[in-house]
Amino acid sequence: MAELGSITLKVVTDKAEVTLWNEYVDRHHYLSYKHPIGAALKYFIMSDHPQPQVLGCFRRAMLPHEIPGLLSP
Structure with missing residues (x-):
């Protein structure tokens, strides 16, 4: 891990x-990429050694109280 x-x-x-994230998941995930229902945050897992590079991708579904303006009056 230290070498990363x-x-x-x-x-x-x-x-x-977003386009790159969708492409990576579509190409490398065994189920490919299907646009899910609901709000979500997408992330790249990054390494900075020897230069910035993407190691992976993941998506986290947002809970209703995390979506700006959704539950506020």
Whole structure:
């Protein structure tokens, strides 16, 4: 693990990153990528050694109270 350097999570935010995230999951996940229902955060698992690189991807479903403005009056 030390040879990977720091491992961080990067929230996928812009359109190009979302497209890349979808492509990676579609290409490498055994079920490919199907757009799920509901709000979610997408992340890249990143390493910074020897240069920034994507090690993996994951998605976390958001709970209703985590979605800005959904439950506020």
